[in-house]
Amino acid sequence: xxxxxxxxxxxxxDPTLQSQAxxxxxxxxxxxxxxxxxxxxxxxxxxxxxxxxxxxxxLLGFLIALPHHMHGVKTLDQAHKVLDTPYELAAGLIMGTAxxxxxxxxxxxxxxxxxxRSILFWKSLPVSDLITVLSKLSIPLIIxxxxxxxxxxxxxxxxxxxxxxxxxxxxxxxxALWARMSFFHMSLMLLYHIVTVHGLWYAPLYGWLLLVSxxxxxxxxxxxxxxxxxxxxxxxxxxxxxxxxAMLQYRLTGPEPSSAAAPHSSIMEIISALTLRQFLxxxxxxxxxxIAAAFLFAAVRLRRYRGPI
Amino acid sequence: MTVIEARxxxxxxGTTVAVDGIDLRVEEGRILGLIGPNGAGKTTALxxxxxxxxxxxxxxVLGRDPxxxxxxxxxxxxxxxxxxxxxxxxxxxxxxxxxxGVHPRFDRDKAESFLTKTSIRxxxxxxxxxxxxxxxxxLALVMAMDAKLLVLDEPTLxxxxxxxxxxxxxxxxxxxxxxxxxxxxxxQVEEMQNVLTDVMFINRGRIVLNCGMDEFxxxxxxxxxxxxxxxxxxxxxxxxxxxxxxxxxLLFDGVDRNQLxxxxxxxxxxxxxxxxxxxxxxxxxxxAAAQRTYQGAAR
Numbered sequence: 001x002x003x004x005x006x007x008x009x010x011x012x013x014d015p016t017l018q019s020q021a022x023x024x025x026x027x028x029x030x031x032x033x034x035x036x037x038x039x040x041x042x043x044x045x046x047x048x049x050x051x052x053x054x055x056x057x058x059l060l061g062f063l064i065a066l067p068h069h070m071h072g073v074k075t076l077d078q079a080h081k082v083l084d085t086p087y088e089l090a091a092g093l094i095m096g097t098a099x100x101x102x103x104x105x106x107x108x109x110x111x112x113x114x115x116x117r118s119i120l121f122w123k124s125l126p127v128s129d130l131i132t133v134l135s136k137l138s139i140p141l142i143i144x145x146x147x148x149x150x151x152x153x154x155x156x157x158x159x160x161x162x163x164x165x166x167x168x169x170x171x172x173x174x175x176a177l178w179a180r181m182s183f184f185h186m187s188l189m190l191l192y193h194i195v196t197v198h199g200l201w202y203a204p205l206y207g208w209l210l211l212v213s214x215x216x217x218x219x220x221x222x223x224x225x226x227x228x229x230x231x232x233x234x235x236x237x238x239x240x241x242x243x244x245x246a247m248l249q250y251r252l253t254g255p256e257p258s259s260a261a262a263p264h265s266s267i268m269e270i271i272s273a274l275t276l277r278q279f280l281x282x283x284x285x286x287x288x289x290x291i292a293a294a295f296l297f298a299a300v301r302l303r304r305y306r307g308p309i
Numbered sequence: 310m311t312v313i314e315a316r317x318x319x320x321x322x323g324t325t326v327a328v329d330g331i332d333l334r335v336e337e338g339r340i341l342g343l344i345g346p347n348g349a350g351k352t353t354a355l356x357x358x359x360x361x362x363x364x365x366x367x368x369x370v371l372g373r374d375p376x377x378x379x380x381x382x383x384x385x386x387x388x389x390x391x392x393x394x395x396x397x398x399x400x401x402x403x404x405x406x407x408x409x410g411v412h413p414r415f416d417r418d419k420a421e422s423f424l425t426k427t428s429i430r431x432x433x434x435x436x437x438x439x440x441x442x443x444x445x446x447x448l449a450l451v452m453a454m455d456a457k458l459l460v461l462d463e464p465t466l467x468x469x470x471x472x473x474x475x476x477x478x479x480x481x482x483x484x485x486x487x488x489x490x491x492x493x494x495x496x497q498v499e500e501m502q503n504v505l506t507d508v509m510f511i512n513r514g515r516i517v518l519n520c521g522m523d524e525f526x527x528x529x530x531x532x533x534x535x536x537x538x539x540x541x542x543x544x545x546x547x548x549x550x551x552x553x554x555x556x557x558x559l560l561f562d563g564v565d566r567n568q569l570x571x572x573x574x575x576x577x578x579x580x581x582x583x584x585x586x587x588x589x590x591x592x593x594x595x596x597a598a599a600q601r602t603y604q605g606a607a608r
Contacts, residue, residue, distance in 0.1 A: 027413045035410030042403050043396070118396035121447075123361060124388050127411050128380035304379075307361060308394075 036135035054097035098148035102140030106209035117308040207295030329514030345511035388460035397436035420453035441472035549586030
């Protein structure tokens with residue numbers, strides 16, 4: 001289909017090819033990390049496409065339901081109510097999507113490169129296993145939460161814009177509607193939730209998934225979920241207890257019930273660092289981070305031994 | 310400068326010995342061809358050199374231990390193991406971006422000007438390229454890296470002859486400058502003959518022949534002998550004999566050219582012919598005497 005390039009034309013090397021660019025002899029680790037993260041975003045476009053799609057679908061639904069909700073809205077309070085409840089739903093939808101993307105991403109991150117043999121190419125470049133694994137860990141731990149945060153913060157603006165248009169003829173003071181929306185408050189709550197829960201509390205979960213992804217000879221999904229299931233079953237049969245299950249539930253639902261109620265608590269409570277101090281003094285946070293570090297270390301070591309499958 | 314130095318390099322997989330105590334020394338500016346049958350341990354040896362596999366024994370590449378210092382080593386070493394290991398999802402321009410981002414000595418202009426001579430477009434994804442084009446892209450990336458050592462493991466496997474020829478032509482014309490070092494394995498031995506400066510045969514994890522091409526040309530001679538002269542020629546102890554169209558072709562190691570010229574025209578065998586001869590001797594113990602000469606000479 002495509003003929004090979006003309007061999008006679010390149011028998012004589014171009015003079016331009018002879019020029020040696022004066023490049024720095026060393027690339028800082030941060031730059032290697034930066035490009036490795038960009039590389040992940042090229043490969044897994046679902047990292048940003050999926051949360052955006054979740055927001056878009058939500059907004060579409062909101063738009064369809066808007067005339068129905070706005071029908072008969074006479075006061076600002078009523079208008080506010082129309083906006084308030086779905087906003088929490090939107091944030092939940094976006095965060096949930098990001099969480100699921102994070103799980104599937106982590107399971108494929110170190111497995112996919114072995115399956116498609118591209119690990120042989122990546123390993124031919126001066127990027128250490130540590131930087132590679134760190135770049136892959138940063139996707140579910142930093143990039144996905146921040147992206148979903150940005151999308152979740154932008155969504156209510158769009159909602160408000162839709163509502164304002166819908167209320168244009170109603171005679172209500174739209175400016176007052178905008179002023180009453182506590183964007184700052186909501187964003188801060190969300191950011192707090194994202195950093196503590198998605199960034200720190202879930203770290204061992206993603207560490208485990210990456211470890212399985214680095215190790216699994218095949219079917220990383222099964223290897224990730226079968227062992228917890230077996231441990232739960234064994235514990236149930238041998239000891240008739242379910243501490244392991246309780247531990248997993250604790251890990252998945254978050255450190256404290258108060259954080260679930262956070263949207264209704266006052267902003268000052270959060271800022272006063274009471275909740276934060278409580279969070280930081282949770283032993284589960286620190287054991288979780290230590291376990292995450294151990295998983296990470298194992299994944300880095302494993303990648304050195306791993307070749308294509 | 311010594312680029313690769315290995316002493317009793319060994320690698321086992323369970324009970325299988327892949328590399329069985331190799332001593333190897335490759336100097337700067339050489340193009341070494343590593344030739345051996347399937348499963349001889351070539352790939353394992355190369356993988357050890359580029360830090361893809363652990364090993365026993367001593368191995369230094371540019372003064373570094375490839376297994377523990379792979380990432381630093383890759384600033385000065387690049388390798389192509391097998392064709393089509395470039396990720397299928399990546400865009401050509403992104404591949405350039407990434408390598409330029411992480412490699413300290415990558416010359417992007419050089420890679421791009423190489424690509425303009427091919428039919429590869431920067432907006433294409435690797436999965437849209439043919440196998441030969443992927444090999445061209447990989448070569449373009451590697452040639453722009455300004456590495457001291459290039460390791461190629463079957464880089465042209467499965468490519469048609471035009472791509473193969475173009476691949477080696479580019480390597481020699483645009484890349485090799487007498488200072489770089491190249492180690493290459495291939496089954497297409499005949500296409501490499503005038504490219505190599507050194508040749509090494511590996512069988513069952515051991516080096517069975519190691520010599521420079523200059524030495525190769527003076528040491529090994531091939532004579533086509535008429536049936537009635539075979540007995541006389543055999544007295545000179547050929548290392549191998551084969552029949553082609555009723556005539557015997559005898560291969561000699563270290564026999565005086567003038568002595569052989571008495572029988573017929575003397576010529577230098579191809580690497581492929583010598584390879585077949587050496588492997589035949591390796592597998593048939595009856596020619597143990599001949600084999601001994603070989604391993605003596607290989608030292």
